[in-house]
Every structure is written in C-alpha cells, then in structure tokens.
Amino acid sequence: MDFDLFVIGGGSAGVRCARIAAGHGARVGIAEERHWGGTCVNIGCVPKKLLVQAGEYGGWADDAAGFGWTIHKGPHDWGKLIAAKDREITRLEGVYRKLLTGAGATIFDGRAVFVDPHTLEVAGRRITAERIAIATGGHAERPNIPGAELGIISDDAFYLKTMPRRVAMVGSGYIAVEFAGIFRALGAEVHLIYRQPLPLRGFDQDVREALVEALAAQGIILHPGCLPHKVEADGERRILTFGDNEMIDADLVFFATGRKANVKGLGLDKAGVELNAKDAVRVDEHLRTTQPHIYAMGDVTDRVNLTPVATAEGHALADTLFGNAPRTIPLWNVPSAVFTTPPIGTVGLSEDQASAMGAVDIYTARFTPMRHNLSGRNRRSLMKLVVDKETQRVVGAHMLGEDAAEIIQGIAIAVVMGATKADFDRTIGIHPTAAEEFVTLRTRTRTTDLAKDAD
Numbered sequence: 001m002d003f004d005l006f007v008i009g010g011g012s013a014g015v016r017c018a019r020i021a022a023g024h025g026a027r028v029g030i031a032e033e034r035h036w037g038g039t040c041v042n043i044g045c046v047p048k049k050l051l052v053q054a055g056e057y058g059g060w061a062d063d064a065a066g067f068g069w070t071i072h073k074g075p076h077d078w079g080k081l082i083a084a085k086d087r088e089i090t091r092l093e094g095v096y097r098k099l100l101t102g103a104g105a106t107i108f109d110g111r112a113v114f115v116d117p118h119t120l121e122v123a124g125r126r127i128t129a130e131r132i133a134i135a136t137g138g139h140a141e142r143p144n145i146p147g148a149e150l151g152i153i154s155d156d157a158f159y160l161k162t163m164p165r166r167v168a169m170v171g172s173g174y175i176a177v178e179f180a181g182i183f184r185a186l187g188a189e190v191h192l193i194y195r196q197p198l199p200l201r202g203f204d205q206d207v208r209e210a211l212v213e214a215l216a217a218q219g220i221i222l223h224p225g226c227l228p229h230k231v232e233a234d235g236e237r238r239i240l241t242f243g244d245n246e247m248i249d250a251d252l253v254f255f256a257t258g259r260k261a262n263v264k265g266l267g268l269d270k271a272g273v274e275l276n277a278k279d280a281v282r283v284d285e286h287l288r289t290t291q292p293h294i295y296a297m298g299d300v301t302d303r304v305n306l307t308p309v310a311t312a313e314g315h316a317l318a319d320t321l322f323g324n325a326p327r328t329i330p331l332w333n334v335p336s337a338v339f340t341t342p343p344i345g346t347v348g349l350s351e352d353q354a355s356a357m358g359a360v361d362i363y364t365a366r367f368t369p370m371r372h373n374l375s376g377r378n379r380r381s382l383m384k385l386v387v388d389k390e391t392q393r394v395v396g397a398h399m400l401g402e403d404a405a406e407i408i409q410g411i412a413i414a415v416v417m418g419a420t421k422a423d424f425d426r427t428i429g430i431h432p433t434a435a436e437e438f439v440t441l442r443t444r445t446r447t448t449d450l451a452k453d454a455d
C-alpha cells in the first residue's frame with residue numbers, strides 16, 4: 001500500500017486527521033480539489049465572521065454619539081472589505097497547506113475517487129491505502145422551484161462584486177439569519193422569508209422569540225410562514241414570488257435553505273460505503289462506515305455540522321488509529337453560536353427538549369445592556385437556564401445578546417461538567433458584566449413538565 005491512511009477532503013476534519021495521524025508516524029496522503037481549509041476557512045465560518053465584524057463597526061459608530069462622540073460615518077466600501085477578506089483567507093489557506101506538509105503528510109491538489117475499497121484515483125494517479133477517511137463536507141442546496149438558479153447560495157455571497165441594496169433571503173437557519181444581519185448592518189434593505197412561524201427551528205423557543213424582536217429592531221423585514229414559489233430575472237434584477245403571491249424586486253435572492261453531504265461522484269458504491277436516509281455517509285460512533293477500513297467524519301456524515309465537531313472527530317480518529325488512544329466524540333452538549341446581531345450562544349437542551357424528559361425549572365433574564373441605556377439603541381438581551389428539577393443540574397444555557405458566543409463557551413464547560421444550579425449560584429459574578437446574570441438568576445421564572453402534560 002502507498003499510504004497507511006488516505007484522507008479525501010482538506011477541510012476541518014480532513015486536515016486535522018491527516019496532520020495528527022502523520023504526527024503519530026503514519027504515512028498519510030490527503031487530497032483536496034477546491035481549497036485547503038474547506039468550507040469553514042474559505043466560504044463559511046471565518047469569512048462570515050469577518051463580514052459580521054464589518055457590520056458591527058457601523059453600529060458602533062452610530063452608538064458612539066450617546067457617549068459624546070461626533071462621528072461622520074462615510075459610505076461603506078464593499079470592494080475594500082472583500083479584498084481584505086480575500087487576503088486573510090489566502091493567508092489562512094497557506095497556513096493549512098504548511099501544517100500538513102510540516103507534519104509530513106503528502107498533499108494532492110485534485111479530486112480523489114474510489115476505484116475499489118483500497119484504491120483511489122487522484123489527479124490521474126492510482127493510489128492505494130490501508131485505511132481511507134472520507135471528509136468531503138457538504139454543499140448548499142437551492143429549493144426545487146422555477147428560476148432557483150437565478151438566486152445565489154452562501155458560497156457566492158463571499159465573492160459578490162457589489163453590495164446589494166435590496167436582498168430577499170430565503171430560509172431561517174444559521175446561514176439565513178446571519179447573512180440577513182450582515183447585509184442589513186452594511187446598509188441593505190433585507191427581507192427574510194421563511195416557512196416556520198419563528199426562525200431557527202430547533203433552538204429554544206424563548207431564544208427564537210427574542211431573535212424575532214432583535215431582527216425587527218435591526219430593521220429586517222420579516223415574512224414568516226411563507227414559501228418561495230419562483231424567481232424571475234429582469235435584467236440584473238431578480239423578482240421573487242413567495243407566500244400569498246407576494247413579490248419582491250431585489251438585487252439579490254439568496255437561498256439559505258440547507259446543506260447536503262458531498263457524496264456524489266466519489267465512487268462510494270465501488271468502495272462498499274453505504275449512505276443513510278439523509279443521503280450522507282452512514283457511520284457508527286467510531287466513525288466507521290459500512291466498509292470496516294473506511295471512515296467518514298464531519299459534514300459528509302450530516303450529524304452535527306459544526307467545524308469544532310469535525311476537527312474533534314478528525315483528531316479522535318487519528319489518535320484511535322495511530323496514537324494508541326482510542327476515543328469517540330459525544331455529540332450531545334455541543335455548544336454553538338449564531339452570529340446574528342446581537343449573537344446567540346447555546347449549550348445543552350432547550351426548554352422543550354428537556355421538559356419532554358421530565359420537569360425543569362426555568363430561569364430567565366431579559367434586560368437592556370448597560371451600553372444601550374446611553375447609546376439609545378433598541379436592543380435587549382436574553383439569558384436563560386434550563387435546570388433539571390430533580391437533580392438540579394443545569395441541562396441547558398441559552399443567550400441572545402452581545403458577546404453571547406464568548407460567554408456561552410465558558411458556561412459550556414460548567415454544563416459539560418454537570419454543574420448544578422447551586423454551583424452557578426455560589427459562583428461570584430464579575431461586575432458590571434452581562435455574563436454575571438448567569439450566576440445571579442435567583443428567582444425561578446416557571447417550572448415546565450411536558451412529559452407530565454403528555455400523560
């Protein structure tokens with residue numbers, strides 16, 4: 001065999017796995033057909049966060065007046081922002097390549113396709129490997145409606161030549177609400193069109209309600225309970241018909257309607273690797289596919305599609321196979337953030353999820369952050385703890401408000417460790433902060449027991 005391990009895909013999962021396995025002394029090859037670092041680094045988390053930060057500066061410039069500053073805010077230069085973002089992404093892509101070669105992995109710029117369970121064709125070359133890991137990620141999907149190809153997907157949003165003045169955003173998952181916030185903060189009129197009554201299905205109900213308030217306060221025009229019907233072109237303009245035959249004439253129709261695993265054209269049938277009901281690669285908790293020496297990790301398995309989960313899986317697989325330290329990555333209590341304006345941070349169970357298993361005590365705080373008493377901005381934060389009534393363990397912590405992602409990362413350690421409400425209560429707050437609310441929530445808001453209600 002040419003390699004002990006061959007990794008298909010140089011994204012978060014693949015790069016980590018290849019790098020760590022090579023560090024353990026394995027002979028490792030890795031192929032990437034598009035860009036090293038994958039979705040997160042090139043057309044996902046990293047450039048998205050830079051665009052979010054660009055929007056924040058505009059808000060801060062407005063808010064500064066309440067603190068005595070006179071700021072003349074000029075127009076925003078989209079081209080300059082995208083050029084700066086591109087330079088940073090090019091730098092990071094180089095870092096990823098270097099990490100791999102520095103660790104001793106052999107890198108291939110090209111697509112890898114299975115010929116048989118141990119053989120791959122990579123850029124016109126046959127390569128054999130003892131073990132193979134599939135880490136090809138996922139891709140955005142447009143809905144099946146007429147003219148869908150006239151709308152963009154998130155990949156395209158990072159390379160727009162000009163900043164759109166009017167945007168019709170379809171969907172209300174992570175990507176839709178984040179990009180709605182970005183374009184709005186940079187000055188566009190933004191319409192959010194979604195089929196649920198509230199955005200972010202699956203998140204805690206209080207968070208979803210608070211998000212609706214925040215999106216509206218930001219000036220985003222909400223169209224709940226609406227399906228998209230068709231997109232038509234009028235020169236450069238795009239006309240979206242949706243809901244009850246409503247129409248928006250926009251510069252941009254943006255579909256953020258979900259992602260699918262990248263499994264097509266890999267020759268998985270020749271490798272004996274089966275898919276699951278979601279058309280993603282089926283794996284067990286050890287990341288094994290239906291072919292014992294072939295593994296899959298990250299978004300191609302379509303389980304918890306988050307970069308830190310993918311890197312953790314890649315690392316665990318490398319340690320398991322070559323580091324004499326077998327382990328699995330539990331997929332519960334995974335904290336995550338949504339970089340809306342303001343952001344959302346969450347870890348553990350929502351009130352509905354937890355109370356479906358038994359009674360929970362709910363503690364909430366809703367307040368205007370100190371800063372906005374002076375800035376005059378209409379923005380309120382939400383903090384919420386979900387506590388198992390019987391054990392008093394904190395099983396969920398949720399926040400919408402400034403720095404939510406930073407705050408919840410710390411809270412997540414306590415939740416993962418199994419901290420109780422009493423542990424939170426005996427922790428002294430840091431004053432004056434928003435985060436201190438999490439340790440000063442003394443009055444129970446309510447007790448919920450969906451399990452009992454269902455009886």
Ligand code: NDP
Binds near residue numbers: 171172196256304336
């Ligand atoms: P999601 O699956 O989160 O959301 C898809 C949205 O599109 C939902 O609102 C869904 O509605 C709607 N939708 C799906 N199909 C249709 C349709 N045919 N017509 C109308 N609406 C439709 O996908 P995203 O694309 O937002 O994000 C993909 C993944 O990427 C996420 O699951 C997340 O794991 C990851 N991600 C994480 C981020 C972060 O951590 N900050 C940022 C961005 C992405 P409904 O709710 O009714 O199904």
